[in-house]
Amino acid sequence: MVSQTEQPSTLGEYAAEHGAVAHSRSTARDDPLSVLDEEDPIFANEDLLRIDHIPDHDKIVGRNSQIETVARRLKPTITGGSGKGTLLLGKSGSGKTLVTRYVSREVEDRAANNDVRIGRAVIDCAQRRSEVQTVIHLAKSLNDPAETGIKIPHSGIATGAYYDRLWSVIDALYDAVIVVLDEIDRLAPSDDGKNVPPEEADDSKLLMQLSRAGEENDVEASITVVGISNDLKYGDRLDTRVESSFAPDEIVFPAYDANQLGDILDRRRDAYRDGVLSDAVIPLCSAFSAQEHGDARRGLDLFRLAGEVARDDDADQVREEHVHAANDDAEVTRIQDLIRGCPTQAKVAIAALAALDEFTERSHFKATQMYRVYRGFAEAIGMAVLGQKRITDQLREYETLKIIDMTRTSDGYREGTYLQLSLLDEASLLLQSVGLDDQCAQIPIDSHMRRQLRSIANQ
Numbered sequence: 001m002v003s004q005t006e007q008p009s010t011l012g013e014y015a016a017e018h019g020a021v022a023h024s025r026s027t028a029r030d031d032p033l034s035v036l037d038e039e040d041p042i043f044a045n046e047d048l049l050r051i052d053h054i055p056d057h058d059k060i061v062g063r064n065s066q067i068e069t070v071a072r073r074l075k076p077t078i079t080g081g082s083g084k085g086t087l088l089l090g091k092s093g094s095g096k097t098l099v100t101r102y103v104s105r106e107v108e109d110r111a112a113n114n115d116v117r118i119g120r121a122v123i124d125c126a127q128r129r130s131e132v133q134t135v136i137h138l139a140k141s142l143n144d145p146a147e148t149g150i151k152i153p154h155s156g157i158a159t160g161a162y163y164d165r166l167w168s169v170i171d172a173l174y175d176a177v178i179v180v181l182d183e184i185d186r187l188a189p190s191d192d193g194k195n196v197p198p199e200e201a202d203d204s205k206l207l208m209q210l211s212r213a214g215e216e217n218d219v220e221a222s223i224t225v226v227g228i229s230n231d232l233k234y235g236d237r238l239d240t241r242v243e244s245s246f247a248p249d250e251i252v253f254p255a256y257d258a259n260q261l262g263d264i265l266d267r268r269r270d271a272y273r274d275g276v277l278s279d280a281v282i283p284l285c286s287a288f289s290a291q292e293h294g295d296a297r298r299g300l301d302l303f304r305l306a307g308e309v310a311r312d313d314d315a316d317q318v319r320e321e322h323v324h325a326a327n328d329d330a331e332v333t334r335i336q337d338l339i340r341g342c343p344t345q346a347k348v349a350i351a352a353l354a355a356l357d358e359f360t361e362r363s364h365f366k367a368t369q370m371y372r373v374y375r376g377f378a379e380a381i382g383m384a385v386l387g388q389k390r391i392t393d394q395l396r397e398y399e400t401l402k403i404i405d406m407t408r409t410s411d412g413y414r415e416g417t418y419l420q421l422s423l424l425d426e427a428s429l430l431l432q433s434v435g436l437d438d439q440c441a442q443i444p445i446d447s448h449m450r451r452q453l454r455s456i457a458n459q
Contacts, residue, residue, distance in 0.1 A: 007450075011351060012441025015432045018328075041273070042311040042318065048271035049304035051297055054101050059267040062260045063095045069251050070103045074224060077118055078111045080175040083224035085211060085246045089232050090253030092337075093295030096228045097122070097182055099253075104178050104226075111176070119174040119221075126183040127341040131202035132159045134187065135209075138179065139166040148172045163209055167218045176222045179210060184227040185234045204239040211246040255294030262286040264296050265303050272307060272318070280320040281306060288327050292334075302330045335425065335433035338401050344439055345386055346394040349374045351434045351443055353395075353404065357427035359450045360457040367392055367406075367419040369456050376452065381442045392419065403430070 008014040040046070047053055060067070066088075073084040088096040104120050111118040121141045128134040139152045139162060150165055150172070170177050187203035199205075207227070213219045225246065227234075235243075235250050256264070265282045285306065289299030305326035310318040339347060352373035356365050371388045378385045386394075398404040403425050410417045423430065434440045 007445075007447060009444060009446040010441060011431060011435035011443040011445055014445060015435030015441070018428060018432050040311070041316065042276055042307045043271060044273045045271050046304065046307070048268050049300055049307075051300060052101075054098070054105060055268070057102070059264075060095070060098065060102065061264045061267065062256060063099050063253070066095070066099050066251055066253055067103055070099055070226075071107070073226075073249065074103060074107045074178060077176040077178060077222065077224055078107055078116065079114060080111075080116045080222065082176070082214065082222035083178070085225050085227075085248040087227045087229065087235050087248040087250045088253060089229055089234060089250055091255055091293050091295070092230050093289070093292070093297035093299070094253040094255055095296060096253050097180075098296075100180050100226055100228065104180065107178070116176065117174045119170065119177040120180075121177070122180040122182060124182050125203075126186040129186065129341055131187065131206045132162060134181070134202075134206055135159065135162045135166060139169055142166070142173065142177065143169045144173060163218070167213060170219050170221050170223070174221045176224070178224050178226065180226045180228065181206070182228045183230065185229040185231045185237075188234070188237060199239045199241060201239070204242050207238070207242045207246050211242070215245070256290075256296050257294060258286050258290040261289050261294060261296060261299045265299055268300070268303070271304075276307075276310075276317050278317055278319045281318050281323055284320055284323045288323070288330075298330060298334065301333055302326050305329050305333075331426075331429050332432045332436075335403075335429050336436065338403060339398075339433060342397070343394065344383070344437065345378070345391065346398070347434045347437055347440050348377050348381075348383065348443070349391050349395055350398065350403070350430055351440060352377055353421055353423060354427040354430040354434070355445060355449075356453055356457055357423050358431060359445070359453045362457050364420055364422045365457065367421055369459070370421050372456050373453060376449070377443045380444050381439060383439070395421070 008017050048055070057067075070086065070088070073086045075083065077083045088100060090096055101122060104122075108118045108120050119142045121138055123134055123138055123141070125134055128137055136152060136154065143150060143152055145151060148169055150169055152162070152165055184203055184207075187201070187206065189201050199208075207225065210223055210225050213223050227248065232252065235248065238246070262282055265285055269277060269282070282303070285299055285302045288302055289295050292298050302323065306323045307318050309322040309325045309329075313322070315322065339350070349370065353365065353370045355377075356369065356373060357363055367388065371391060374391055375385050392406075395404055395406065399406050403423070405422045405424055407420045407422075408417055409420045431445075435443075
């Protein structure tokens, strides 16, 4: 529960008040652009802490076995052959994407020495959300329109036509292609999607097309597919026809332990200037990330954010209190990663449930109560209001992501059964994360809205 004094009136103000917006605690300057000419007092090379940075092998910790296995799967592509279909499975931040990017980059470099043209595409399926959007992004990332003369429109042609253009791009430019489908499970139907046959699911259709392209004479170049999933049982959900054509080997990535996390961060300490890191920073960042099932991505985020907090505080050293402040921001970032690419309508519904939890004395709510708040939020920001069933269906995905719990329950014979909703994450974190969305930032949470929330919760 937040203080009733000086209440933020919108979700955007709430996010800013709780520090979810970029830090701006340093003293205002007469010339704010002077920062562009100044030497960074904290970081020597901040890029070393970016999630998409691919370090050298000596900075990759505890993954030699996985690197070797992935390298064996991709080795045939060095001479233009077809590698082995592979699924990399493990919890978020266990090094799956890092290892794949590192090995595929090395394979691409070695192939160039053999005059073999390798195309390499890493597609984040969580942001594409459908088969056709994934194919469009894949074709665009591999295409060089100046050389192929092929255009890939954002929309307007059939899915089959997008595949045809993808095959044409591949044959025009490459001898072999490595396609990495990160978070491939986000294209799969949710567990309650019982009306979607396995062979009609977007992930199945995509894997079928890619794995059979050579067999069907669609392309002359070889295509090797690597799927990455946080779901350790993802392979069990594949359609039998996909299993036959894709035939993936599964490689499991275990979580990092606290010592490995500390080693990962220590090998990236040259991102900072000499002497600016206090002794407590790396152990504390490691401890926080170890609590999140050994998530190295979280550890790196925290390590970087702590430096940014120190810099914005005009501190001359990164200290323990900066890590604690950064940890709050990292929690919001974690939620943002989970909900990125999701429809704004679903974010408004999440905000509705989180607002009920945050601003009332209750923690469990009927779906009808959530929907009344969602409708009020949507109308307040000028958004079309969807029906209750559609909104409830959209929230199903967040149940699989362990953000929301949805349970069919009953208050007795007279009341009948109803759907009960509750949060599995902190309401404040969800409100901050949704509040960073430009449109959702305008959602009202002023005193009038909070009275309505309490009234709805008590009905």
